[in-house]
Amino acid sequence: MLIATLAFLASTFQPVGDAPAAAPARPEGAPKAGESVRLVGDAAVKPVVTAEGATLRDMGMVVEAPLPAGYPAPTPPGMIELKTYPVVRRAEYSAKGSTNFGMNVGFWPLFNHIKDRDIAMTSPVEMDYRPEGERTPLDPMDDANGSWTMSFLYRTTDLGPTGEDGRIKVVDLPELTVVSIGMRGGYGMGTVNAGLEQLRQWFNSQDQWEPAGNPRGLNYNGPQVPMRNKWSEVQVPVKRKAAKPAAEATKPAAGPAPASAAAPAAEAPKQGTVGTR
Numbered sequence: 001m002l003i004a005t006l007a008f009l010a011s012t013f014q015p016v017g018d019a020p021a022a023a024p025a026r027p028e029g030a031p032k033a034g035e036s037v038r039l040v041g042d043a044a045v046k047p048v049v050t051a052e053g054a055t056l057r058d059m060g061m062v063v064e065a066p067l068p069a070g071y072p073a074p075t076p077p078g079m080i081e082l083k084t085y086p087v088v089r090r091a092e093y094s095a096k097g098s099t100n101f102g103m104n105v106g107f108w109p110l111f112n113h114i115k116d117r118d119i120a121m122t123s124p125v126e127m128d129y130r131p132e133g134e135r136t137p138l139d140p141m142d143d144a145n146g147s148w149t150m151s152f153l154y155r156t157t158d159l160g161p162t163g164e165d166g167r168i169k170v171v172d173l174p175e176l177t178v179v180s181i182g183m184r185g186g187y188g189m190g191t192v193n194a195g196l197e198q199l200r201q202w203f204n205s206q207d208q209w210e211p212a213g214n215p216r217g218l219n220y221n222g223p224q225v226p227m228r229n230k231w232s233e234v235q236v237p238v239k240r241k242a243a244k245p246a247a248e249a250t251k252p253a254a255g256p257a258p259a260s261a262a263a264p265a266a267e268a269p270k271q272g273t274v275g276t277r
Contacts, residue, residue, distance in 0.1 A: 026084060027240045029208075030177040033086040034070040039179070040202060041079030049073045053123065054220075061184070061231045063220045065123035068153045074124075074220055075182035075233050080202055082209070082238070084177045089154035089162070090126065091119075092169045096147040099127065100188045103219075106150035113168045114152055117160050124218035124233070126151040129192070137211035137236050138200040143189040178216075178235040179209060186227045187219050195234025213237035 031037050047056045047063075054063040056076055063074060070086040091113050093106040103125075114121065131139075131146035154160065154170075162170045179202070181195045196215055203211065218233040225231075 026175060027177055027209075027238065029240065031082060031084050033084050033175055034072055036072045036075070036081040036083040036180075039080045039082055041076065045076050045079065047073045047076065056231075059184075060229060062225070062229075063123050063231065064222065064225075065121050066155065067124075068122055069156045074218075074231060075180045077182040077184035077231065080179065080181045080199070082177070083180050083235075085173075085175060087157060087175055088173050089157045089159065090151040090171055090173050091154070091165075092149050092151045092171060093167060094147065094149040094169070098143050099129065099146075099148045100143055102148055103127065103150060103187065109167050110150065110152045113165055117165075119152075119154055119159055122153045122155055124153070124220045126153065127217040127219065129215050129217070131214065137214055138196050138203065140193045140196065141189060141215075177238055179203075179238050180218075180233045180235040183232045183234055184228070184230070186230060187217070187232055191232060192217050192234050196236075199234065199236055207241055209238045210241045211236045212239040 045056070045058060047054045049067065051066055053065055054067065054074055055061070059077060061077065068088050071088070072083045072085065075081045075083070091110055093110050095102055095106065128149040128151070129141060129146060130148065131141045133145065157172055160170065162172060179199060181198050183191050183195050185191055192215065203209070213236065215234060215236050218235065220231040
């Protein structure tokens with residue numbers, strides 16, 4: 001009965017176009033693909049990543065499936081990191097409507113796709129959000145207003161062909177640099193918006209990075225993990241902030257200066273540069 005209900009709901013979701021393209025090039029000062037830099041939180045708190053998944057013993061967090069090859073470790077809850085993701089092959093299900101329902105609706109077509117192709121399940125499941133209306137990437141999102149893409153990730157980019165498989169599209173997502181906050185608790189738009197608010201505070205506290213695209217969520221756990229221990233990340237693609245223009249040269253006072261007392265023109269200050277991390 002449950003599967004039949006979800007199948008009916010899936011047929012009511014309006015398909016949409018491709019997920020937005022990632023930034024075309026790695027920003028200056030970003031970590032290499034597969035690496036991360038801790039921006040907020042104790043740098044000594046690091047998940048242990050194995051071929052089976054990942055664990056964070058200090059917080060009791062567990063990822064039960066392997067990460068795609070080259071993926072950086074999950075960000076611990078409450079901490080913020082600058083991360084660069086390598087190229088990854090994704091099976092995508094895109095639609096328009098509630099993401100909270102969509103995570104259930106999209107699961108079955110994606111699960112059947114990897115099952116039919118004998119592709120092993122990995123973690124995380126990625127959710128790309130494309131809200132409608134005028135907004136910045138950090139504004140809270142309305143769950144019912146916008147479109148989304150749910151993705152299962154292939155372990156490596158040489159598994160199977162790309163292309164369409166019914167409602168599923170298999171694509172290679174380019175390298176992507178993000179600022180990410182680790183989250184703990186149930187999945188859904190409430191958690192995503194809470195993470196975006198914390199990221200907003202961080203962006204406002206520094207002058208090196210700025211948002212460069214719509215937010216996305218990475219969900220690491222299945223239904224067998226208790227709600228209180230579910231591990232996720234809320235991320236925003238980033239780019240370097242442009243250097244501020246040099247201040248205008250000081251203008252002389254109005255009226256001609258006496259010939260004997262003419263002051264030399266003031267030198268314009270040199271333009272600053274954006275430092276790298």
